[in-house]
Amino acid sequence: MAKGKPVQAEPAACRLYLVTPPALEPAAFAPLLREALDAGDVACVQLRLKDCSEDDIRRACDALRPIAQERDVAFILNDHPRLARETGCDGVHVGQQDTPFRDARKILGNDAIVGVTCHDSRHLAMIAGEEGADYVAFGAFFPTTTKTAEYKAEPELLSWWSELMEVPCVAIGGITADNCTPLVTAGADFLAVVNAVWGHPQGPGAGVRALNAAIEAALAGSAD
Numbered sequence: 001m002a003k004g005k006p007v008q009a010e011p012a013a014c015r016l017y018l019v020t021p022p023a024l025e026p027a028a029f030a031p032l033l034r035e036a037l038d039a040g041d042v043a044c045v046q047l048r049l050k051d052c053s054e055d056d057i058r059r060a061c062d063a064l065r066p067i068a069q070e071r072d073v074a075f076i077l078n079d080h081p082r083l084a085r086e087t088g089c090d091g092v093h094v095g096q097q098d099t100p101f102r103d104a105r106k107i108l109g110n111d112a113i114v115g116v117t118c119h120d121s122r123h124l125a126m127i128a129g130e131e132g133a134d135y136v137a138f139g140a141f142f143p144t145t146t147k148t149a150e151y152k153a154e155p156e157l158l159s160w161w162s163e164l165m166e167v168p169c170v171a172i173g174g175i176t177a178d179n180c181t182p183l184v185t186a187g188a189d190f191l192a193v194v195n196a197v198w199g200h201p202q203g204p205g206a207g208v209r210a211l212n213a214a215i216e217a218a219l220a221g222s223a224d
């Protein structure tokens with residue numbers, strides 16, 4: 001995802017959307033983020049910190065945002081539109097229990113990226129798209145240990161959405177290099193991952209390389 005608007009993948013492309021682990025120490029995480037971003041194409045990084053103070057989030061933004069933005073990778077904050085604006089993030093991701101999309105858009109303005117969780121719901125996605133979301137996120141596609149996922153999405157949702165709508169769609173939940181092919185061929189514009197990169201046994205750079213190789217192979221296979 002290039003900085004700025006829109007959050008648009010090239011047609012028939014699919015790009016990586018990295019979501020951070022839910023707890024991190026910014027100074028220790030910074031080299032891991034550099035390693036991931038220097039290993040291959042990444043559209044976007046979402047800072048997703050749970051159970052920590054606003055000051056902790058500010059400190060993490062200040063440490064990590066420049067690493068992404070210097071590389072022309074969009075830096076998006078989860079859950080906190082006001083903090084996203086205050087700290088110079090490129091946008092915010094909001095869920096159905098978070099600040100409503102319209103309020104997030106008002107806080108951040110039209111130039112910012114605002115993405116919305118839509119679980120497995122066509123209805124929620126159509127509302128988000130009509131309201132002006134820059135992307136809609138569907139999931140969880142596979143079992144995940146990163147978050148208690150109450151919804152299960154199927155690849156068919158991605159093909160339905162991408163055939164009908166212009167707004168890009170993000171797939172999330174348990175995605176790995178080994179299972180991502182059906183999501184790519186179904187038309188996901190972005191694959192959002194946590195554990196497949198930060199938990200990769202050979203490190204985050206290897207995680208990014210494996211996912212990008214799998215995306216490339218899936219796109220090549222679907223072009224046959």
Ligand SMILES: Cc1ncc(COP(=O)(O)OP(=O)(O)O)c(N)n1
Pocket residue numbers: 019046048078079093094095096097098115117137138147170172192
């Ligand atoms: C890209 C992306 N998709 C979905 C989510 C989940 O958002 P939400 O439902 O608000 O849950 P939390 O992440 O806030 O626990 C996401 N963060 N990013």
Ligand SMILES: Cc1ncsc1CCOP(=O)(O)O
Pocket residue numbers: 019139140143144145146147149172173174175192193194195196
């Ligand atoms: C934030 C979020 N929303 C739905 S699943 C999920 C976690 C995805 O993490 P992982 O890629 O490790 O399954």
Ligand SMILES: [Mg+2]
Pocket residue numbers: 078079093094095098
């Ligand atoms: Mg949320």
